[in-house]
Amino acid sequence: MKVLFSTTNKHKIAEANETGKIYGIEFEQINFPYPETRDEKFENIACEGVRYVYEKVNKQVIVEDSGIIIDALNGFPGTFSAYAQKKLGNKGILNLMRDVEERNRTGKYISVVAFFDGKILKTFVGTVDGKISTRERGSSGFGYDPIFIPLGYAQTFGENPEPKKEISHRRKSVEAFCKFYVKYNEGVK
Amino acid sequence: MKVLFSTTNKHKIAEANETGKIYGIEFEQINFPYPETRDEKFENIACEGVRYVYEKVNKQVIVEDSGIIIDALNGFPGTFSAYAQKKLGNKGILNLMRDVEERNRTGKYISVVAFFDGKILKTFVGTVDGKISTRERGSSGFGYDPIFIPLGYAQTFGENPEPKKEISHRRKSVEAFCKFYVKYNEGVK
Numbered sequence: 001m002k003v004l005f006s007t008t009n010k011h012k013i014a015e016a017n018e019t020g021k022i023y024g025i026e027f028e029q030i031n032f033p034y035p036e037t038r039d040e041k042f043e044n045i046a047c048e049g050v051r052y053v054y055e056k057v058n059k060q061v062i063v064e065d066s067g068i069i070i071d072a073l074n075g076f077p078g079t080f081s082a083y084a085q086k087k088l089g090n091k092g093i094l095n096l097m098r099d100v101e102e103r104n105r106t107g108k109y110i111s112v113v114a115f116f117d118g119k120i121l122k123t124f125v126g127t128v129d130g131k132i133s134t135r136e137r138g139s140s141g142f143g144y145d146p147i148f149i150p151l152g153y154a155q156t157f158g159e160n161p162e163p164k165k166e167i168s169h170r171r172k173s174v175e176a177f178c179k180f181y182v183k184y185n186e187g188v189k
Numbered sequence: 190m191k192v193l194f195s196t197t198n199k200h201k202i203a204e205a206n207e208t209g210k211i212y213g214i215e216f217e218q219i220n221f222p223y224p225e226t227r228d229e230k231f232e233n234i235a236c237e238g239v240r241y242v243y244e245k246v247n248k249q250v251i252v253e254d255s256g257i258i259i260d261a262l263n264g265f266p267g268t269f270s271a272y273a274q275k276k277l278g279n280k281g282i283l284n285l286m287r288d289v290e291e292r293n294r295t296g297k298y299i300s301v302v303a304f305f306d307g308k309i310l311k312t313f314v315g316t317v318d319g320k321i322s323t324r325e326r327g328s329s330g331f332g333y334d335p336i337f338i339p340l341g342y343a344q345t346f347g348e349n350p351e352p353k354k355e356i357s358h359r360r361k362s363v364e365a366f367c368k369f370y371v372k373y374n375e376g377v378k
Contacts, residue, residue, distance in 0.1 A: 035226060035227075036226075036227050037224055037225075037226065037227075038224070038225050038226070038227065038272065073276060073277065073281070074275075074276045074277075075276065076273075076276040076277060076281075080269065080272070083227065083269065084265075086263075087262060087263045087264065087265040088262065088263075088265060088285065092262070092265075092285055095284050095285050095286075095287060095288070096277065096281055096284050096285060098284060098287070099284070
């Protein structure tokens, strides 16, 4: 089964297909950038995005919005994670947190997949708790991976991307979507 | 002459009226928060905002969008200045710039007033160049004023708000609007 996934980010497609193949789903990238509002809820941005893309392609489609919420920064960068990464980079985040003690360096990655077929609009949320490292470590993955240490691990996602396949926010949201979609597709047939 | 000014920020009204009184214009606050896009151009946000508010009130109206562009931070926080102030505060900005040398601490405040009467859409831009201080100084004004030293001065806008009346970004954008509006109003009569 092919599922259209609108994103400008090839990494997301690759990660999604790691999960999709378990469920017999192949995600196919299409690129319809959608206007993002300043909403601070990932669900809202994903829902508005998937409706926008659906109107363009008139086919069932998913989008995914994700980011990192850092507790010591009042939730920053949250839904502005891509923008903050572009402007400030991981070095900027580390500078912002230079005075933050180890025990307060908590945060989480969030991923929300939104699906729309013209009638049914559904969202699937995945999160992974962790800590922000004190320096960039490793170069695997993308975005905040080199400064994100998932709970229960010693290495950042940048040093060791293996756990992402099992415990990442995107793994969880995509898997939740896949489970839904397998049933949905049976219902459609 | 009264001019409707849609903003949630009373400080902006007070500042605008300092300028407006010179031109016989009184700015009256109305509060119609408009959805801001993630556009990185102040002009676009102001234009979209004033069109939105006009549709709500069906009367000629202005909005103002402003922020600070910091060169060493790739233009951050720019059109996200209010959000960054809320999440990170001036301490956050100072942390981001902790390693930035004096000569590279340049930035500017920008203000864009947008006017719409249902037909004519006009924008008025004001800027003030300056530097980002190394610590918060003074408590006058609001936003980034305690860390912004206008070019040619030694004190921040937070320490000495007097220069704002003459050289601030908002002074300039509002004055440009006032000059336009006096003529516009003569034409309408």
